[in-house]
């Protein structure tokens with residue numbers, strides 16, 4: 482489990498094939514508040530690009546799914562644009578007063594890793610001690626909602642003009 486320490490040992494290390502991974506995520510969330518799962522290791526905030534290896538192998542069930550992208554775009558406008566900006570450059574209203582500020586999502590390199598699984602992790606679990614909220618909770622976006630928005634975010638990359 483490398484550097485990820487969860488309060489109770491999980492039976493298998495993440496990532497695992499999705500059905501098991503989701504069951505683990507969901508059961509972990511029932512027991513612990515969102516955010517504890519991925520960042521319960523006290524992972525301090527850092528601006529330096531880094532990897533979250535445990536999430537790199539996670540399979541995105543909606544990869545390349547156009548409908549998921551369309552729904553993800555809608556979610557982004559409703560839930561994310563106020564901080565990250567309409568075009569993802571981190572220039573939403575209020576972003577200036579945030580420390581750290583919302584990163585530019587059109588950048589080629591993501592601070593928290595650039596694989597689908599790592600992007601899923603950030604959105605699902607949020608980033609403690611920053612304004613980035615956790616969205617995995619079923620009453621929030623739920624797992625499928627998070628993957629949809631991942632599909633949308635991937636299209637922002639390299640979108641610099």
Ligand code: HEC
Nearest residue numbers: 560561564581582583584591592593603608611612613630
């Ligand atoms: C209240 C403001 C706020 C909202 C709402 C918000 N974010 Fe964030 N987001 C942040 C901040 C601040 C960070 C920077 C965290 C850090 O520095 O580690 C961040 C980081 C991220 C990252 C990591 C980028 C990288 O370079 O690794 C992603 C991806 C992301 N947000 C996606 C989203 C998505 C998708 C939504 C909507 C579902 C969303 N955010 C909603 C403030 C917000």
